[in-house]
Amino acid sequence: MTETSTPVPGGFTGDPAAALRVNGTSGCCGNPARDDLALPAAASGPCCGTAAEAAADDACCGSAAKADAVTTGKGCCG
């Protein structure tokens, strides 16, 4: 196998385990992630926008913030 480290700026710039603690994991279209590790609890609230925006939109997320996040590749509901 070739070396898996090359001088290109890929991979996580920070702690990869941060992906297990994504803000808003409990919101939107999925269920809270469950695991068998002692991980920090996910922050509450919708994954996009504020709780007030989500309530005003009668949806699980703030619609405008969600659309912006998806369009710019920051994730959120697909």
Added chain:
Amino acid sequence: MTTGLDGMVGAVDGDRLAATVAALADAPFTGRRAGSPGGAAAREWLAGRLRHAGAQVGVEPFEVRSVPEIHAVPRAAWHDGRTAEALTFGRQVMPQVTSADVPAARRGGLAVAGTGDPAGRWLVVPEGMSLFDAYGHAGGALGLLIGRAVDEHGWHYTMLAGPDPGPLPVLALDRAAYAAVAGAASARAGWLEASTPIRRADVTAANLHAHWSGGVPAVLLTAHYDGVGDLPGLRQPAAADNASGVAVVLEAARLLGPGHSLAVALLDAEEIGALGSAHHATQLRRAGTAPMVINVDGAGHLHEAAAVEAGGPAHRLLAALDQAGRHTGVPLAAGPVASDNRRYAAAGLPAIGIGAGMAGYHSPADTPGRVDLGTLVAVCRLVVATVWLATTDPARLSSSIGDRR
């Protein structure tokens, strides 16, 4: 024969990726809404592609209740007291998923919810007032009007997942139309005439499963193939969301399937609440199998970094992904990917979701021309390398985050 990590990564074929996106986004598949003829046709086409890649393919149907469908072009026009204006479907006006099905246009005066007598009028719901609260002011009203942002191309977003419909028609107006109508409503001037032809249907959706060998696969690659569907008179190709993810999974499977411990699930009904993955995750849990799941939702346009969300005991998988990212030069950042990966994680499986951008989200602007080929190739190389590392040489997968699986 293509072997070795670099050989596999180098064999990713951009032309195949682009061709898959173009095919899935084409008119015969009509936007691939779950339960639609176009969705079924897309599934058949995908099954053929998987069989061509040497896979054994199975179809797993499941029932989905109350899928919304706009079944005719809504009529919408209003009068401000001086002139009448028709509102353009898809751009200025869109029936909401919570709307009652009212195919015949209703005409009545305008008012603001919470002010005055609502009977016989269309009510403008003020910014900040929820629909729940608006209904409290809507006795005898003809319908509700809400303001919604549109995308950079001026299209409303189509959403299929949401609360059950209420008793009144609900129309979303773009910001400019909303402001104009709200102004007239505040003055108790003008009228609006509109229909909301949006019905609900119980449908059969189906996941597509592929495997190349017996036994429990080490890795399960997933992507949802359904879209929000075409609207009457408006194509919604669903190219980035998620023909792009399907293309990545198909190409990775073509390269890796025959020689690696791999299975593929192309999922239906994600747009209705990730129901295909919920169905599959339940099956896996009952069977007591727990492959590492990699879900791709959106490989349309990589900006600074691909978003990665992980759940379940995914440390080892994250280590593989991190190494793959460094090897292929794909930057990664922790971020929400609220997609099918969450269903698998909720079932206790190690699962990651990868999202690399969607232009034209849930609108007619989600076309193949706006899917970046470089992003497709980069994300596919990332996935190929991740699977290769996770299935070929797990002993090398020590990382700063450890492996406590």
